[in-house]
Amino acid sequence: MVLKAFTDYANGASMKTVVDMLNMAGIHTKASPKLTLNSVERMLHNRRYIGEYKFRDVVIPNGIPAIVPEELFYRVQDRMEAVKKAPAKLKAEDEYLLTTKLFCGKCKCFMTGESGTSHTGDVHRYYKCVSARKHECDKKTVHKKWIEDLVINEIKGLLFNDELIAKLTDLVMEKQSAENVLLPAMRKTLEETEKAIGNLLNAIQMGIITESTKDRLTQLEQQKKEIELSITKEEIAHPTVTKEQIRFVFEKLRKLDLTKLEHRRKLIDIFVNSIYLYDDKILLTFNYKDGTKTIVLTDSEEISGEGSDLSASGAPSKKPLLSTTAKEVSLLFLTAAYNSYQK
Numbered sequence: 527m528v529l530k531a532f533t534d535y536a537n538g539a540s541m542k543t544v545v546d547m548l549n550m551a552g553i554h555t556k557a558s559p560k561l562t563l564n565s566v567e568r569m570l571h572n573r574r575y576i577g578e579y580k581f582r583d584v585v586i587p588n589g590i591p592a593i594v595p596e597e598l599f600y601r602v603q604d605r606m607e608a609v610k611k612a613p614a615k616l617k618a619e620d621e622y623l624l625t626t627k628l629f630c631g632k633c634k635c636f637m638t639g640e641s642g643t644s645h646t647g648d649v650h651r652y653y654k655c656v657s658a659r660k661h662e663c664d665k666k667t668v669h670k671k672w673i674e675d676l677v678i679n680e681i682k683g684l685l686f687n688d689e690l691i692a693k694l695t696d697l698v699m700e701k702q703s704a705e706n707v708l709l710p711a712m713r714k715t716l717e718e719t720e721k722a723i724g725n726l727l728n729a730i731q732m733g734i735i736t737e738s739t740k741d742r743l744t745q746l747e748q749q750k751k752e753i754e755l756s757i758t759k760e761e762i763a764h765p766t767v768t769k770e771q772i773r774f775v776f777e778k779l780r781k782l783d784l785t786k787l788e789h790r791r792k793l794i795d796i797f798v799n800s801i802y803l804y805d806d807k808i809l810l811t812f813n814y815k816d817g818t819k820t821i822v823l824t825d826s827e828e829i830s831g832e833g834s835d836l837s838a839s840g841a842p843s844k845k846p847l848l849s850t851t852a853k854e855v856s857l858l859f860l861t862a863a864y865n866s867y868q869k
């Protein structure tokens with residue numbers, strides 16, 4: 527759980543999400559049954575997790591077993607530092623939801639957020655190619671709201687496609703059973719061990735008892751304990767989600783209020799892998815196998831113009847022009863999404 531807390535935070539989860547995750551898992555401190563933002567922040571600073579043993583002024587690196595790799599630990603420190611320095615609270619419209627997912631189709635660089643104030647005092651927000659900032663690419667900027675609305679609209683189309691959702695649910699289940707190859711074998715070994723213990727106990731009951739039967743029984747009981755422990759560890763490492771739980775997540779996602787920033791962010795996090803923006807088309811890759819869609823922009827659709835008609839963004843071409851390796855449905859994201867809906 528400690529490793530998961532560090533990993534989630536390094537991957538961009540908010541401190542609050544990490545606190546909720548740990549509380550949901552029933553983790554607590556000696557002093558309090560519920561973790562707080564402060565206690566988790568302290569935990570993420572704690573150098574004992576990288577194996578550092580400290581007694582008064584004496585510090586012994588690798589003095590205790592490490593739980594967190596150093597590289598991960600320092601990424602977490604960096605992020606905590608960056609968050610602290612960031613302006614108190616970003617205004618909703620100042621958060622660029624597509625950062626790290628939006629790429630320039632011309633030079634394949636990231637497109638990141640930028641804003642400017644016009645002479646009338648209006649603030650304009652857009653995404654700009656990182657190379658174009660250095661005048662090394664001529665990709666025009668794109669309006670933030672326009673491209674974000676378009677992506678959200680595409681996700682909505684995907685969410686309300688019953689056939690696709692059924693397919694995605696099956697994919698998650700498949701991926702889950704592929705990841706849990708160890709568990710069935712472990713459970714079988716446990717069953718066999720229990721059977722062997724039962725047989726031995728029967729023999730003892732019937733009076734067949736020697737020094738070696740006793741030894742064998744002790745051995746089997748030890749083995750049983752070890753397998754049970756391994757099974758528990760494996761179950762924690764790969765939590766299983768049922769089909770109903772996955773359906774429940776999709777049901778919840780359908781009900782999100784798409785005018786709310788955190789709901790928009792959640793959908794983009796779960797579904798979008800990458801977006802390549804060309805002058806005449808957009809290549810949108812979702813987080814599932816074969817999830818690439820090309821959106822052809824018609825001439826009338828000035829890409830950096832405001833108020834473009836979103837309904838005209840259909841027409842997927844038969845062959846995507848750029849092949850991007852689509853990730854499988856992210857089980858982790860779905861599990862996280864599910865957990866965040868539990869009371």
Ligand SMILES: [Zn+2]
Nearest residue numbers: 630633655663
């Ligand atoms: Zn570019």
